[in-house]
Structures are given as C-alpha cells and as structure tokens.
Amino acid sequence: MLKIEHLTKIYSETKAVDDLSIHIQPGEIYGFIGHNGAGKTTTLKSVAGILQFNEGEIYIDGKSIKKEPLACKKITAYIPDNPDLYEFMTGIQFLNFVADVFEVPAEVRQARIHEYAEKLELTEHLAQSISSYSHGMKQKLALISGWIHEPKLVIMDEPFVGLDPKAAFTMKEMMRELCDRGSAIFFSTHVLEVAEKLCDKVAIIKSGQLIRSGTMEEVRGDESLESVFLELED
Amino acid sequence: MLKTLIKKQYMELFRSYFVNQKTGQPRSHGKVIGMFVLFGFLMVFSSAMFFLVAAGLGSSLLEMGLGWLYFTILGMLAVLFGTFGSVFNTYAGLYRAKDNDLLISMPIPPGRILFARVSGVYGLSLLYSALVWVPACIYYWAFGSPSVIAVVFDVLLIFVIAFFVSVLTCLLGWVVALIAGKLKNKSFVVVLITLVFLGLYYFVCFKMSDFMTSLIANADAVGNTMKNWFNFLYQLGHAAVGEVVPMLIFTVITFALAAICYYVLSRTFIRIATAKTSEKKAVYVEKTAKQKGVRKALFMRELKHFTSNPTYMLNCGLGVAFMIAVPVLLFINRTKVLMIIAMLSEEMPGNVMTALPLFLAGAMALMAGLNMISTPSVSLEGKSLWILRSLPVRTSTVLEEKANLHFTINEIPIILAVVVSGVILKLDAVSIILALLIATLYNLFIALFGLMMGVSRPNLIWTTEMQPIKQSTNVLLVMLVGWVMTAAIVGLYFLLKVPFSVNIYCTIWVVLLAVMDLLLLKWMRTVGVRKLEEL
Numbered sequence: 001m002l003k004i005e006h007l008t009k010i011y012s013e014t015k016a017v018d019d020l021s022i023h024i025q026p027g028e029i030y031g032f033i034g035h036n037g038a039g040k041t042t043t044l045k046s047v048a049g050i051l052q053f054n055e056g057e058i059y060i061d062g063k064s065i066k067k068e069p070l071a072c073k074k075i076t077a078y079i080p081d082n083p084d085l086y087e088f089m090t091g092i093q094f095l096n097f098v099a100d101v102f103e104v105p106a107e108v109r110q111a112r113i114h115e116y117a118e119k120l121e122l123t124e125h126l127a128q129s130i131s132s133y134s135h136g137m138k139q140k141l142a143l144i145s146g147w148i149h150e151p152k153l154v155i156m157d158e159p160f161v162g163l164d165p166k167a168a169f170t171m172k173e174m175m176r177e178l179c180d181r182g183s184a185i186f187f188s189t190h191v192l193e194v195a196e197k198l199c200d201k202v203a204i205i206k207s208g209q210l211i212r213s214g215t216m217e218e219v220r221g222d223e224s225l226e227s228v229f230l231e232l233e234d
Numbered sequence: 235m236l237k238t239l240i241k242k243q244y245m246e247l248f249r250s251y252f253v254n255q256k257t258g259q260p261r262s263h264g265k266v267i268g269m270f271v272l273f274g275f276l277m278v279f280s281s282a283m284f285f286l287v288a289a290g291l292g293s294s295l296l297e298m299g300l301g302w303l304y305f306t307i308l309g310m311l312a313v314l315f316g317t318f319g320s321v322f323n324t325y326a327g328l329y330r331a332k333d334n335d336l337l338i339s340m341p342i343p344p345g346r347i348l349f350a351r352v353s354g355v356y357g358l359s360l361l362y363s364a365l366v367w368v369p370a371c372i373y374y375w376a377f378g379s380p381s382v383i384a385v386v387f388d389v390l391l392i393f394v395i396a397f398f399v400s401v402l403t404c405l406l407g408w409v410v411a412l413i414a415g416k417l418k419n420k421s422f423v424v425v426l427i428t429l430v431f432l433g434l435y436y437f438v439c440f441k442m443s444d445f446m447t448s449l450i451a452n453a454d455a456v457g458n459t460m461k462n463w464f465n466f467l468y469q470l471g472h473a474a475v476g477e478v479v480p481m482l483i484f485t486v487i488t489f490a491l492a493a494i495c496y497y498v499l500s501r502t503f504i505r506i507a508t509a510k511t512s513e514k515k516a517v518y519v520e521k522t523a524k525q526k527g528v529r530k531a532l533f534m535r536e537l538k539h540f541t542s543n544p545t546y547m548l549n550c551g552l553g554v555a556f557m558i559a560v561p562v563l564l565f566i567n568r569t570k571v572l573m574i575i576a577m578l579s580e581e582m583p584g585n586v587m588t589a590l591p592l593f594l595a596g597a598m599a600l601m602a603g604l605n606m607i608s609t610p611s612v613s614l615e616g617k618s619l620w621i622l623r624s625l626p627v628r629t630s631t632v633l634e635e636k637a638n639l640h641f642t643i644n645e646i647p648i649i650l651a652v653v654v655s656g657v658i659l660k661l662d663a664v665s666i667i668l669a670l671l672i673a674t675l676y677n678l679f680i681a682l683f684g685l686m687m688g689v690s691r692p693n694l695i696w697t698t699e700m701q702p703i704k705q706s707t708n709v710l711l712v713m714l715v716g717w718v719m720t721a722a723i724v725g726l727y728f729l730l731k732v733p734f735s736v737n738i739y740c741t742i743w744v745v746l747l748a749v750m751d752l753l754l755l756k757w758m759r760t761v762g763v764r765k766l767e768e769l
Contacts, residue, residue: 096523
C-alpha cells in the first residue's frame, strides 16, 4: 500500500530525513516512533504530499506521489498532530466540504458522518462553529473527515494527543476496523504502550535515519518496546 | 513589562519588514532597507496627493490670512483619513487577537495588555493622519508665514491628532465588540454598523465642507458660529498657527477624551476579550447535504471565509458598497446630473464630454480597485494550509477559485452600476458595453495581480487576521498599482490628446487589459502554482 524508497528531505543544510525506506502492506497498522525532531512529521507530510522532498520516491497503491499526486491523495487521509481546521466553518460544513472534494455521494457521506460522529460523541456539536471546539473535538472532527472517503491509506501524526480515554479507545477501534477492511495506517506516536498494543509493525527513526523496523516481535524481542527505544536512543 | 508588551505589538506591526513571512527567517540588512524604502515610497506618494489638496486650499486661505481655517479643514481631513485607515483594525486588534488568552494567563495587569493593544491602534492612527497633516504643515511652512512656535505646535499636533483619531476608532471598536458578542450573523452586523458609522461620518464631513465653503465667503460673519458650534476644530486651527491657549485647550480635551476612553475600555476589556459568545448553541439537524463539485466546494469555502470575517469584508470589499451606492445616488439625482452634463457640454465642447464612457469605466475601476479580496487570501490560509495541500485538488484550481471569488463579488455590482449609470447618462449601447468590458477586465486584473502578490509574498504566521488583511505591503502595492492603472486608463486619453474616437481608445484598453489578464492567468497557473506548492 505504501512504499517509501530512500526518502531524503533537506531543510537548508540539515538532513531532516536521510535515506529512509519503509514498506507498508494493506491491512497493517504501522507505528512510527522517534524523539522530538527525529523527522517523523517531515516523513508523514512528505507521504501526504504536503512537503516536497529532495531524493527518493513514495508510492501509494503503486502510484508515485511526485508524478500522480492527485491520484495518491484521492485514496489517502492525513490527520496532523495539531488540527488547525477552518474556524470560519461549522463542523458539518467542514465535513461536507471535505466530502465534496473527495466526491463522496450525498447518501454515503450522511451515513458515514452519522456513524462516526455518533461513535466519537460529536453529533450534537456538528452545527457549532469550529472556533468554539476544544482541541479534542477538533481532533475528532479531523478523524471523521479523514474516514469520510474510506481511504486506503491513513497518515496520522500523534493521533492520541488531546483525546479523552473513551475517544482514544473508539479511535483505536476505528483504526483496526478500517485496516480489517484492507486499508493501511501509518502513524507517529510517543505513547509506546499504544504502539505496542495497536501496531502490527513499527519503525524507529533517529536523526532522520531508520534505525530499526519490522514486526513488533522483531523490533522488541524479549524486551518491552520502551526499553528497546531507550536503548536505541542512547 | 509595558515596554515589552508595546515592543511586541510593534514587532507584529512591522514583522514583515524584518522577517521573511514565507520562511520565518530574518531578512538581510539589504532587504530590510529595501522594504523600508518601498514603504517610504508609498508614504511619500500618498502624502504627495494630500500636498496637492493642501496647496489647493492654502493658495487662497493663507493669502486671506485664514491660516487657522486652512488647518481646521486639513485637520478634519487628517482625522477622517486616520479614522478610515485604522477603524477597521480596532475590533479585531483589541479583542480578537490570538494571543489574548496567552497574555491574560500571564501575570500582567489587563490594563497593560489593553494599553499595548491601544498603542498599536495609535501607531496606525499616527501613520494615516500624518499622511494628511505633515504635507499640510510643509505647505504652510513653505508658503505661509509661520512663527517658530507655530512650527513647534504643528509638529506636536501630529501626535495629538493621532490621539484623537485613536479615541474615535477605539470607541467604535468597543461598541462593535459589545454588540457583536450578542448577535447571530455578527459578521454582517459588524459590517453594517461600521458602514452606517462611515456613512454618517462622510455625511457630516460632506456637510462640513459646505459649511467651510460658505465660511470662506463670509469668514468674519461665520467666524463666531464656528467658534460656538465647532469649537474643538476651531481650537485645532488656531493652535496650528501658533496660538498657545487653543493649543492647550485642544491638547487637554484630547487627552481627557483619551483618558475617559481608556477607562471605559479597561473596565470591560477582560470580559469582552474572553467572552466566547452569547449565541445560542446551534442544534444539529441531520439531513442529506447536496453534493457539490470540487470547484463549487472551493468557491463556497472562500465565500464562507470572506463573509465570516468583518475585518476581511470591510477592508477588502468596501468598494462594493460604493459601487452599489453610485447608481442609486445617480438615479436619485438624475435630473441634476443630466442638467450639469448638458451645461458642461455647451461650455466644454470636445473630448471631455465625449469621454463619459471612459469616466464611467474609470469610476468603476477606482471603486473596484478598493476591493482586494484575493490579495490576502493565500496568507489567510495560515496554519490550515495543510488541508488544501493534503486534499486531492489541483493547486491551480485552488488559486482560480480564490480569483473567482474576488471577480464574482465585484462583477455583480459592476454590471449593475455600469448598466444603470450608462442608461441614466444616456450612453449608447456600444459605449456601455465598452465601459463594462474595461471595468470587468480591470476587475479580473486586480483579482489576478492581487493573487500574484499574495502567493509571492505570503504571511502565514499571524496573530490576528488583520495582519495579512490590513498591515500588509501587498495590499498597499496592489492598491497603488490599481490607482496608477485607473489614472492611466482615464488620464492618457487627455494627456495624449488621442486623434481617434473614445470608443476606439476604450477598445485599445480592452485589448491591453485582456492581454495583461491572460499573462497573469498564465503566471498563476505555472509560477503561482509552484510557489503555493512550495509553501
């Protein structure tokens, strides 16, 4: 579903991401771990087609993000760590805007909005202006907007930040259900316990370079993910 | 602490001069100097226009020994221009700044936060009112007979007048904040209140001008009336020619008003700045939304952004109100206007009267040039730019729909104004069509040129939306280019004494504008797209 091949991104003279390669299969939840400034967000933004990169290639469902950005974006959803949404819209207006852009038929979108808004307990707030939303509510709205076109690949940057425990639990359920339907999820997190329980595979990045990746068992061996991560960081 | 807050406020005002808004990197010394040279040029250019106004008034009034009247009129103009320049900032700048919560959470007395915010309003008031007052003083110093004390007072009055302007604008911002917090559709209400205020203000000033004209004719007789009824302005005029008592009266009253204004504002600042809204919670009713195409969705998104923001509407769409007002006023006064035209036709044969379609097109261009909806639209994406970049939409489509909103909002009143005015002025069909074509293509030019500036020099890091909308060199540049273009469209006809008919002249402009529009469109679809994608 997602092939990152030798990705390199340079800011001024600093290599934010250095020759990074990751492959994610359909149905996989892939965790991306690293310290602050390790290059996680740069990688995720490059995959989402937001950032242009210097070297390497990114393929989504076999299509190059460089050569066919629209085709790639059509089947992808990106949810940033700090969802700055359109504060001049209401929640429902934003969802309809995103659904229009993804050309989701009216009946289908209504059903999906109903289902996800109910699950995340956002239904009664949908008519409110986004400017009145809390961080968690914005995160939920961004999540619904990401799910609204049933993407084949979801890219999420620190998705659990700001969510209450119940919403976090619901989100994990939604992630698993989506992947069970054949999609893939690539997300960054600092919460190692979540990564350990939720992810099929993980990758650890340090100073822009991939230092370990594979299934959870391959990466952690007999230790906890936390100890492996801390060891590798030293 | 206060010094730090004021410094922060002014850093926000002039941030774009020192920091590259695209990269967040500090500008080189050369670029900073270049930015200030450009700023200086714009200031000098605007001041030069007011110098001409001062010269027009001063040539007769100073000779008649009515220096005080000269300064009273120009003082009034300075207050008018200063208020016009900064009035739209106050509501957003005082109460809707993004860092209000942060500052309020710090151990800073709210009065100091307000003081720093008001100092920003004062800075803008000073900038705009000085554009009128300084050239007025220069003309007086050069061609009047000023005493040393008059020169000193004139310089001091630059700062005192700005205080008076700040009081007016802050009070308006406060009234708007009080009302807006309690209303639904507050954006439109804020726009309406401000337009009513401006309408009243212009009406009073318009009448004041009549009064001044009759005053010139009967200076002695109405001198006392002026003193009784317009004492404040009377004092300003006398202070400017070096009289001590009027200077004291004008200064003390202004500072007293400023103190009262600050007291009133400080009593309510925290409550208004932290109030979310008293709107009733909207209830979500589930229904099937009609599916829109991508273009329409993007257009509606732009429209929603524009109509949800009173600062955006007032600063970048005020010309629409003028364009609607012109045909209405023309219709109401049609008999008078037609009589004047008939009179002028007899007295001024030749190309002045035949140029009516050109004048009509020029008037529309002047008003359309006040609207710069597309210019700040890229900067206004701010931190939510990621949404457009991650969605499956062509960047060219995004830019096109930004230009489209600008074009559409202006074009509807342009068509209405040109057709109605053309019919009232009894122009033939060809002339109306040519005037309409020039106005339309000019409208497209401003939309595309504004977008070109917006995407080339974006400011995505702002604390209030006022910064990309109002405190932006882009907006000033686009306005300046628009004015030059309008002057060229109308002025060259007379300057070159063209040997062919006005219709042919208009046709040449239609072709020129169409070519410029095509070039800008091509730029937007190639370089513009690349620039936006690199942000």
